[in-house]
Amino acid sequence: MLLTPELVALTLRDVLDDGPEPGWTPLSEAELDCLVDRIEREVGGEPIWVFAYGSLIWNPEFKPTARMRASAYGWHRSFSLRIERWRATSEQPGLMMALERGGRCDGVVLRLSEERRRQDLRALVAREIKYHEVADMVRWVRVQTPEGMKNALTFWASTRRSGLTKPLPIPTTAELIANACGQGGSCAQYLHNTIVDLEAEGIRDRNLWHLQALVAERIKAKQAA
Template identity: 65%
Template sequence: MALTPDLVAPTIRPVPDEGPEPRWTPLPKAELDALVERVEAESGRGPIWIFAYGSLIWNPEFQFDAREVGTVFGWLRAFSLHIERWRASTEQPGLMMALERGGRCDGVVFRIAYSKRQNDLRTLLAREIRYREVVDMVRWVRVRTESGERKALTFWASTPRHQLTDRMPLAEAASIIAAACGPAGSCAQYLYNTVLHLEAEGIRDRNLWRLQQLVAEEIRCLFASP
């Protein structure tokens, strides 16, 4: 990898928490409860699998009793979600990953452990879906694995009507990712962790591999010694 911990380190800096994303509405408790009930109903009360393509791979924050590498067709991962919080700020907006239509996406599916299913599902939905505007970016997808096809829940699966995501040339995305940082860390750190853990699973995402090279170049320019 061109993007290394030494290159990522200077992108991480203290940034104050500015509150919720501007122009987005925090999801009220009643609506979160309704979302949990909806997912439970759509699951048919059977096992709930989660398709992870980014940070959930290395930081699921829920108990699981099975995991498999799998592929979703008709969707691909992209740094297309514009943010001004979390790993960004008003002064320095950033980009996070979402699923966009087209191609394929290799990732990991986890089966939520039944013993803590309801609690973990609610915690997971509260983590991923914090705003009313993105509730319908929770989506069921079909994941092909070596042991068969799984119906799995995934997050930030975008559609054109959302207008919250915008795919852009990799070079343009790289310049944003290299500079953005927020209270949760930097966008470059997020990219590094994603590529690193995908590689550990035997997954080489061609676009992300090229993107990490471009971000490494951008960081060298941004933080070059005078």
């Protein structure tokens, strides 16, 4: 991989927390509880599986009771979520991944603990869905697993485009990823970590593999300038 840890380190810098994403309304505690209630009603007494295709693979922030490979058909990863916070700033916006319609996305499913289900689910939703305008970005998808088809909860997957960019040329995408950094780290770090953990699962995403090479070129060029 051309996007080495050494190159990723060059993209990291100290950035202060500038508050919520501009133009978005933080989700209230009541709205968060309603969203969690809805998910629990929809799943009933069945276990909750979460489909991870990006940072949830390498940083779920909960302890799953089971984990396995899974494929979501009719969806694909895309760096189409424009951000100005967390791994970016308003001065240097960045991109993170969402699921877009079409194709196939290989990832993993993680099962929530029954003992901590409500607690872990609420923390997970609070992490992924921070704003009122994007509350529809949590949904159920059908995934193929070694145990057959399952319904899995996933985030940033919708036919609406709340917070999403229009399709960007890959050179533009690479430029934004190479330069963006916020208090949560850099977009290049996010890309690198995702590829490394996908590879550990035996998954090679050709689009991400191509993208990391372009990002590496841009980081090198910036350092040489």
